[in-house]
Amino acid sequence: MERENNRDSKKSFSKQKPSFNKSNPGKDKSTGDTPHWDEPIRLNKYLSNAGICSRRDADNLIKAGDVTVNGKVVTELGVKVSPKDDVQYKNKKVVREQKVYILLNKPKDVVTTVRDKHADRTVLDIVKNACTERVYPVGRLDKNTTGVLLLTNDGELTTQLTHPSYNKKKIYHVHLDKNVIKADMVKIVDGIQIEEELVTADAINYVEENDKTQVGIELHSGQNRIVRRIFESFGYKVKKLDRVYFAGLTKKNLPRGKFRFLTPVEISMLKRKSYK
Secondary structure (H helix, E strand, O other), X not given: OEEOOOOOOOOOOOOOOOOOOOOOOOXXXXXXXXXXXXXXXXXXXXXXXXXXXXXXXXXXXXXXXXXXXXXXXXOOOOEEEOOOOOEEEOOEEOOOOOOOEEEEEEOOOOEOOOOOOOOOOEHHHHHXXXXXXXXXXXXXXXXXXXXXXXXXXXHHHHHHHHOHHHOOOEEEEEEXXXXXXXXXXXXXXXXXEXXXXXXXXXEEEEEEXXXXXXXXXXXXXXXXXXXXXXXXXXXXXXXXEEEEEEOOEEOOOOXXXXXXXXXXXXXXXXXXXXXX
16 A cells, blocks of 8 residues: 545526437447556545445545554555555455446336335346446436436445435426426426425426427426425326436437446546536
């Protein structure tokens, strides 16, 4: 080991229509960029790469004395390690994993959890043969919601994409039990109160002009079940809900229930936060 030297303006629903075809995924099934696998890296990054936690949380583990390198407790931040070093967390060897990024078009009746004794099937059951690394869902879609879901072992990226302060754009295709009136759409864009929080949509419009029961809604809120709760507050019942866009990723050319690895371009987009 070695020591390192020291929201866009609000748009009218009638002028902004959420797009359902925003990216070209390509065919490269690369699992990530690890061109310098043997080069020393900071200990917090090493722990994050191993899927232990985010870099920020790793700093806390290091300062707490929970990490050893070659048998010695390390509490200083900035220490670098390489694969030849014996890194342990709570007396268990930490193995640096290669980063894996999987995009799933989640089907209905599948839960977004690591394990659930009451569920017949989880999203991990679908991707269990995709790789040897342990991956986890980024965020959550409820059992009856379909669409874009990212799974990865990149703890730092997961924290970035799930923390409310990052404001990732999400677009949903919503099927309602009755026609959605334009007055309600205006109110949704202007903002409505959901449990003491003002929730606004960036855009909302009919998916098809001749079918007023289907709308596309674009928003940044990370509240649980927020789309269903928005429409339920106006007396609508959501019959089907499909997430078609999340942080720059879409399900274009990806059939329901299927998955693929992200391309290097998509991975770079997420890490550079260049998505909307």
